[in-house]
Amino acid sequence: QKEVEQNSGPLSVPEGAIASLNCTYSDRGSQSFFWYRQYSGKSPELIMSIYSNGDKEDGRFTAQLNKASQYVSLLIRDSQPSDSATYLCAAGPRDSSYKLIFGSGTRLLVRP
Amino acid sequence: IAGITQAPTSQILAAGRRMTLRCTQDMRHNAMYWYRQDLGLGLRLIHYSNTAGTTGKGEVPDGYSVSRANTDDFPLTLASAVPSQTSVYFCASSDSGEDTGELFFGEGSRLTVL
Numbered sequence: 001q002k003e004v005e006q007n008s009g010p011l012s013v014p015e016g017a018i019a020s021l022n023c024t025y026s027d028r029g030s031q032s033f034f035w036y037r038q039y040s041g042k043s044p045e046l047i048m049s050i051y052s053n054g055d056k057e058d059g060r061f062t063a064q065l066n067k068a069s070q071y072v073s074l075l076i077r078d079s080q081p082s083d084s085a086t087y088l089c090a091a092g093p094r095d096s097s098y099k100l101i102f103g104s105g106t107r108l109l110v111r112p
Numbered sequence: 113i114a115g116i117t118q119a120p121t122s123q124i125l126a127a128g129r130r131m132t133l134r135c136t137q138d139m140r141h142n143a144m145y146w147y148r149q150d151l152g153l154g155l156r157l158i159h160y161s162n163t164a165g166t167t168g169k170g171e172v173p174d175g176y177s178v179s180r181a182n183t184d185d186f187p188l189t190l191a192s193a194v195p196s197q198t199s200v201y202f203c204a205s206s207d208s209g210e211d212t213g214e215l216f217f218g219e220g221s222r223l224t225v226l
Contacts, residue, residue, distance in 0.1 A: 008152075032213045043202055043217035044155070088154065090213070097212040098143060098162055099170060104154035 002027040004091050006103035014111050019076040021106050023089030026070070030101075032092035033065055035074045038105065039085045048074060079110045115139070116218035118203050124224045125193050133188045133221045135203035142208040144186040145170075145215065146178060148199040155202065161186055162208060193225045 003026040013019045021035075032051050036044040048063040050056045050072070056063045062075040072091075076083055086105040093099055119134045137144065146158040147170075157170030161180040175197060177189045186205075190197055200222050204215040 034213055034215075036215075043220050044215075045217070046214050049214055090155075092213045096168075098145070098160050098168065099157055100213055100215070101171075102147075102155040104152060 002030075002091075002093060002101050004089055004101045004103035006087075006089050006106045008104060009107040010109045011106055012109045012111060013079050015079060015081060017079050017110075019079045019083065019108055019110070021074040021076070021087050021089075021108065023072045023074075023103055024070055025072065025089075025091040025101070027091065027093050027101070028067075028070060029094035030070075030091040031094050032097060033063070033072045034090040034092075034100070035061075035063060035072075036088040036090065036102075037085045038088060044088055076108075079108075081110045081112050084108055084110045116203055116205055116216060118201075118218035118221050120221060121219065122222045124226065125190075127194055127225055128192050131190045131193055131223070133190075133201055133203075133223070135186045135188070135218060136184050137186075137203075137205045137216075138184065139205060139216065140183060141205035141216070142183070143206045143212060144180065145204040145206075146176070146186070146188045147202045147204065148172065149202060149220075150199050158188065158201075190223075193223075195225045197223065198225045199223060 035048040038044040050063040089103040147155040159178040203218040
């Protein structure tokens with residue numbers, strides 16, 4: 001069974017620190033990877049997508065992909081209390097890019 | 113406001129009753145999805161449609177049906193609700209091609225089956 005694994009947390013970091021969120025996936029054929037942010041009681045929203053090995057930066061967010069290790073991470077620099085949310089990692093299988101597999105999410109708490 | 117509209121936002125339903133959750137998008141996306149979210153289990157795909165007129169099964173399709181008569185609408189029907197279908201249901205849409213996976217979600221429908 002294809003799986004995406006995340007530590008449920010909570011991950012607690014002080015304001016201004018770097019938050020590092022990690023995710024592993026079991027399907028070696030996965031081609032696309034996504035990070036979604038979900039505030040409590042709200043719907044998920046896409047914050048990063050990554051398709052190639054290496055780093056991808058967008059503002060304070062950096063996604064990192066290592067296909068050999070089947071590992072995806074999200075770094076949040078200068079963390080703010082408003083970043084406190086659950087972060088969902090998702091992987092797109094090669095056999096059907098429509099069938100994203102989501103992890104159960106990591107809860108991030110940024111302490112003022 | 114462009115986006116995805118789901119209805120109802122919340123519903124309490126007796127077991128055995130039929131229920132349809134409605135979803136409409138105005139972004140002209142080809143693909144649409146229904147997910148359920150349960151505590152500790154994350155988002156699980158119920159059904160999807162990659163274009164109007166076609167649908168496919170996701171990870172947890174049993175007890176649910178969908179139709180895609182046009183681009184904008186993608187209703188989810190529970191023919192005979194059971195308590196295990198108590199969940200938060202999210203409709204989502206995306207472009208096709210390499211942007212598939214970049215999902216836009218509706219606000220969710222919280223369903224309680226008693």
